[in-house]
Amino acid sequence: MERNLKIAGVTASPGERAYGVVAVSDLFADGQPLEIPFIIINGREDGPWLYIQVAQHPTEIWGLEGVYRLLSNLDPEELSGAVTFSLPNPLGFRFAQYFVSERAQASYITHDINRVLYGDPNGSLMERIVYAWWVNFVKDKADYVVDIHGVQPKTFVFYEAHGVSPGVPEEVAEKSERMALLFGAEFVMKQVEPYGGGKSFRGACVDHGIPAIVPEVAVGDADVTERGLRNIMVDLGMIEGEVELPEKQYILKWVADPKVSAVRTSKGGCFIPSVKVGDIVEEEDEVGVIYSPRTFEVIETLKAHRGDTSLRCGYIP
Numbered sequence: 001m002e003r004n005l006k007i008a009g010v011t012a013s014p015g016e017r018a019y020g021v022v023a024v025s026d027l028f029a030d031g032q033p034l035e036i037p038f039i040i041i042n043g044r045e046d047g048p049w050l051y052i053q054v055a056q057h058p059t060e061i062w063g064l065e066g067v068y069r070l071l072s073n074l075d076p077e078e079l080s081g082a083v084t085f086s087l088p089n090p091l092g093f094r095f096a097q098y099f100v101s102e103r104a105q106a107s108y109i110t111h112d113i114n115r116v117l118y119g120d121p122n123g124s125l126m127e128r129i130v131y132a133w134w135v136n137f138v139k140d141k142a143d144y145v146v147d148i149h150g151v152q153p154k155t156f157v158f159y160e161a162h163g164v165s166p167g168v169p170e171e172v173a174e175k176s177e178r179m180a181l182l183f184g185a186e187f188v189m190k191q192v193e194p195y196g197g198g199k200s201f202r203g204a205c206v207d208h209g210i211p212a213i214v215p216e217v218a219v220g221d222a223d224v225t226e227r228g229l230r231n232i233m234v235d236l237g238m239i240e241g242e243v244e245l246p247e248k249q250y251i252l253k254w255v256a257d258p259k260v261s262a263v264r265t266s267k268g269g270c271f272i273p274s275v276k277v278g279d280i281v282e283e284e285d286e287v288g289v290i291y292s293p294r295t296f297e298v299i300e301t302l303k304a305h306r307g308d309t310s311l312r313c314g315y316i317p
C-alpha cells in the first residue's frame, strides 16, 4: 500500500487525517459540480484499506451515528492501514429523498442509484456519480468495503455467496461472510442468487475481488454499528481490541423470488402478526391474521409456507 494516500488531490500522510471533496463536474443545470465529501484516516503503520459509506440511499441514515462514534475517536497514530469514508449521495441526503425534486434540479437520479454497478464515466448523470465513488474510493483504493444502508425493524447484514459473481475466487465470499458475521447483527442474509433488477454497488465490488458487505442498520442501532465496524477492524489487524459478538447469529439464505421467502395473503385487509421479527417458525405455524376494517372479522389466517431449513448458527472461529 502507498504510504501517502491521495484522493481527488487531497493527501493524507501516515498518521494523518484529511478531508476533501470529489467533484463531479458539470452536473447541475447551472454548470456547478456535485461535491461528494470524504475523510481519509491514514494509519501510522501499514495495513488494509477499508472503505465505509453511509446513506447511498439517502433516507437510510441510522448507521451514521455509529460511524461518527468510531471515526471521531479513531487515532491515526494507533491505526494500521487506512479508513476512508464518504457520504456518497450528498444531494439526496440534503433533501432526505431517494428521488430529489425537479426544483432541486436533480432529476438525474432516475432509478435506484444502487443498481448501476460501478457506474459509467460516459453514462447518464447518475452513472457518472456512481463512477466517481468507484474510481475515488474503491478501485485500487479499498481492500474491503462496508456499504451501510438502513432497514426497519431489525438490523441485518447482506453478503454474497461464492458463485453469484462468476469467476471470483472463493476467498472473496469467505472474507465477505467473515465481515458480515463480525458486524455482529443477530441476522445475516447470504445472497445466493443475483438480483433480478441489476447488480448492486456491493456486487460490483465483489465482481472485482473486493470483499464487501451491506449492513442494513435499524433505528437505534448506533451501538451495533460502532461495535461491528470495530470488530471488523480488530479482526483485520487495523486496531487493537477484542471482538465482541452476540451469543448466537443466524445466516439466512436470500433468494430473488419473493414468493419463496414471503408469506402471502389472498385477501386485502389489515395484518396483525402473531410472531415477532426474528422468531423462528416451522411450516404451517400461524404467523398472523388479516382482518377486515369494515366488519372486524378475521378473513384470513396466515401460516408459514415453509420452515427455514436454510437456517444455521454462524460464528467466528
Ligand SMILES: [Zn+2]
Residues within 6 Å of the ligand: 057, 060, 114, 149, 150
Ligand atoms: Zn438501501
